[in-house]
Amino acid sequence: MNSSKLRFTTGMLLRMGADAVMVNAALLTALALWFMALVITQDGANAGVIFRSMLDHFTSAAWPLTLVCLVLFYFSGFYTYGRAYQSRYKALIVTQAVTQGFLAFGFLSSFFGGAGGGFMLPRSALVLAWLFSLLLLVGSRVWTTLWVKIVSPERAAIEAKRGRERTVLVIGGAGYIGSALLPKLLDKGYRVRVLDLMIFGDEPVERILNHPRLEIRRGDFRHVEQVAEALAGVDSVVHLGAIVGDPACNLDEELTIEVNLTATRMIAELAKAAGVERFVFASTCSVYGATTETLDERSIVRPISLYGHTKLASERVLLDMATERFAPTVLRFATIYGLSGRTRFDLVVNLLTAKAKIEGKITVFGGEQWRPFVHVDDAALAVSTVLEAPQAVVANQIFNVGSNDQNYTIQEIGELVHQCVISADLILDKGDGDRRDYRVNFNKIRNLLGFAPRWTVRQGIQQVLDAIANGDVSDYSDPRYSNVKFLREKKSVARDNWAQELVRVIASQ
Ligand SMILES: NC(=O)c1ccc[n+]([C@@H]2O[C@H](COP(=O)([O-])OP(=O)(O)OC[C@H]3O[C@@H](n4cnc5c(N)ncnc54)[C@H](O)[C@@H]3O)[C@@H](O)[C@H]2O)c1
Known part of the structure; x- marks a missing residue:
């Protein structure tokens, strides 16, 4: 149950x-x-x-x-x-x-x-x-x-054969996963529309900005009219937009619920009314919380953060809306690593790698917590695999996205980074770490959709190290690489109604 x-x-x-x-x-x-x-x-x-x-x-x-x-x-x-x-x-x-x-x-x-x-x-x-x-x-x-x-x-x-061009609306498509997904969808021949506030600027999508089948709409997905307009002529929706991560969500709980849950319900209702058949929703393995068991899609879910709760509640709202003509699919992503158009350095693999290379230190807090990992490119591959799969196979289904062999403890991640940057000090701090602790089973996505990640964690670490060595990443601690730092910075601009202010600040970028 x-x-x-x-x-x-x-x-x-x-x-x-x-x-x-x-x-x-x-x-x-x-x-x-x-x-x-x-x-x-x-x-x-x-x-x-x-x-x-x-x-x-x-x-x-x-x-x-x-x-x-x-x-x-x-x-x-x-x-x-x-x-x-x-x-x-x-x-x-x-x-x-x-x-x-x-x-x-x-x-x-x-x-x-x-x-x-x-x-x-x-x-x-x-x-x-x-x-x-x-x-x-x-x-x-x-x-x-x-x-x-x-x-x-x-x-x-x-x-x-009929040559119908399929149009996908990617909501939140200019973020970490979105910027890896868009080129894949364009390569497969989709017409792609993005609805995104572009809070991290144009940089994540600048390489494809002029693609003839790409349309970027800068807008807020909490606004009914903007979503309704973006849905015109769309066959499928991929909803990636959210306030992402526990610390970022804790900054303003009301706003988190509005962005992560209320807006998701509204978007899905509009999509269903507009006759969109496929709705792919980005959820997270964080819904599993903290447990010693290996969990699959049928396991009990016990989120321990507001972020996890809003994602789980959204999953339920969406799956309850499923009909013959509206097919939601929930993807519970493992923790992501690697580079994309909008790389994040607030995630454990990327962060430890950057710290090892730049500061010569790998500090692991706690260390015994298990977590599954997946490369950002493989997360994007999973989304496109679901879009291409027969609708009846993915309709109303939940898939964990990752692979069984990429479940690691945080300490093991520290050790992997250490093997790649041997000159760095590995410091194990047994104090408080992130309480999330879960091992996940990924058989379902492999058996049903034939999905297998192409990247390993070690390759992801090497990719980040190469980017630092090439100068592609200079200051990994810049707020644009971290959701919580970025939002905290914007929040301090206007304490009263920072959400509105955020929109104004961003619109003037
Ligand atoms: N990165 C991970 O490790 C991870 C793991 C599990 C699940 N996920 C899920 O995958 C999805 C994408 O994650 P990500 O890492 O790419 O996040 P991200 O923060 O990089 O991207 C989110 C995007 O949403 C946009 N956005 C936010 N609020 C908006 C609004 N009100 N209107 C319009 N656009 C808005 C932002 O501009 C940004 O481009 C999220 O739903 C997240 O919960 C991510």
């Missing part, structure tokens, strides 16, 4: 309804066979009595069996947004849940289902109903998976 709260969307209710129909059809078929077998063995005698008994069995057993099965299916994750069973394990998990459902029903009926109007079923009918339910429930899921695999790529191929 993903959350301690029960939540039902229209899609979930429809799937539950379909499962209920299948369980009841299986029960009725099993009882009909039981009836025929009895009539045959008794040479047709008492056929009327047996028929009435069959109907009695069905009417008394159908509702408790359905209820028990649906509850077990729900808690096995069949309907929750984190259901990640589109893999080869799917048949196994469905088999297990159906079997548990029938065992629980059998157990209950032996207690409450005796004579006098209970819901005890003949054993042979119960076993047959279990078998038929298995066939129907597993079969329907296998069929859906096959349908998606066969039909969706064919549709995509037909669309591509």
Whole structure:
């Protein structure tokens, strides 16, 4: 189960309804066979009595069996947004849940289902109903998976043949991930529109500014009119815009909620109303919080920061809005490293590397916390992979973005940096570090979408070292490389309504 709260969307209710129909059809078929077998063995005698008994069995057993099965299916994750069973394990998990459902029903009926109007079923009918339910429930899921695999790529191929140019709106596209993503989308032939306040200036996108298929709109995604205008003629939305990182989000909690959550809901509602089918949302593995387990998309989420909470709440808002024609996909990025048009030096790999090279010191705080990592270029690759994937495979899905072999403790990251800058001192400060601590499983994105990162952390460290050596990065501590420093600086410009002031300051850049 993903959350301690029960939540039902229209899609979930429809799937539950379909499962209920299948369980009841299986029960009725099993009882009909039981009836025929009895009539045959008794040479047709008492056929009327047996028929009435069959109907009695069905009417008394159908509702408790359905209820028990649906509850077990729900808690096995069949309907929750984190259901990640589109893999080869799917048949196994469905088999297990159906079997548990029938065992629980059998157990209950032996207690409450005796004579006098209970819901005890003949054993042979119960076993047959279990078998038929298995066939129907597993079969329907296998069929859906096959349908998606066969039909969706064919549709995509037909669309591509028609030569339709697809337009993507990238909200927050001039940031760290966005500036790595835009060239990839342009290379794939997309028409790309960016809606961004450009708070870090034009520099992140300056290399592609004159691309004929790129349109940059400087605007605030909290404003309905600006978002509505930006959505005109768009097929897909990638929403990267946010106040990013725990320290930056803590500067002004109200503004963080407005930017990270309220605006996300508004953008998604407008996109849905405008007929946009694909909506890719940038979330974070920070939603997992602090835990000793290795977590996948179905694990319990326990964010420990405002940033994580706003991202998790946004995920839920989006996934609750999913319909046949509106397909949100949530990407929970690992912690990012490496260079892009807007490199950040407030993230652990880049920061430790720059400090090692420039200050000759690698200070690791805490050190035992686990964290998954992914290169910024691979994060961008994941977004474009999702946009290219058959819609039915990614619709209403959550994917962790990274790879199993890039889970490291912060101390291990310090040691990797030290191996690359051997002259630097590695200082382990066992005092307070960042409390986030999680190891993440990335099988789902690899198995379903074939996504595998191309970069390793060591290569990312080397990339940063080369940029420093070439003079591409001179002062890594400049506020433009750090979200919290940058926003703190702008905040001090106007204490009263710094958000408005930020917009004014930026607009005059
Ligand atoms: N960088 C990471 O390690 C990381 C990890 C996990 C998830 N993410 C998520 O990925 C997304 C992108 O992260 P990033 O590192 O590229 O962030 P970033 O801060 O570099 O980029 C955010 C962009 O959003 C824009 N923006 C902010 N508020 C805006 C507003 N009101 N209107 C218009 N534009 C606005 C900024 O100008 C900036 O270009 C975020 O949603 C973040 O939560 C990032």
